[in-house]
Each structure stands twice: as structure tokens, then as C-alpha cells.
Amino acid sequence: xxxxxxxxxxxxxxxxxxxxxxxxxxxxxxxxxxxxxxxxxxxxxxxxxxxxx
Numbered sequence: 001x002x003x004x005x006x007x008x009x010x011x012x013x014x015x016x017x018x019x020x021x022x023x024x025x026x027x028x029x030x031x032x033x034x035x036x037x038x039x040x041x042x043x044x045x046x047x048x049x050x051x052x053x
Contacts (some may be wrong), residue, residue, distance in 0.1 A: 005013075
């Protein structure tokens with residue numbers, strides 16, 4: 001007995017996986033930007049200030 005996945009069902013699976021990956025990518029990048037912003041605020045100075053005197 002072989003089971004087949006119809007093209008329509010496979011397309012729905014791929015679309016859901018694609019949308020889930022985009023959502024996770026955006027959430028991860030947002031969290032990363034918040035972490036970087038927090039690190040820059042707590043450091044007390046601009047990270048490139050020593051290079052441009």
C-alpha cells in the first residue's frame with residue numbers, strides 16, 4: 001500500500017513551513033536588535049567613538 005500526497009496538500013505544507021520560517025526569522029532578528037541596542041545603551045559610549053577623534 002502506497003500513500004500519496006496530492007499536489008495541493010504538499011503546496012499547503014510548503015507554504016505553512018515557509019511562513020513559519022519567515023516568522024521565526026523576523027522574531028529572532030527583532031530579539032537580536034533589542035539585545036544589541038541594550039548592550040550599546042549600557043556600554044556608556046558609542047562603540048566607534050575611539051576611532052573618530
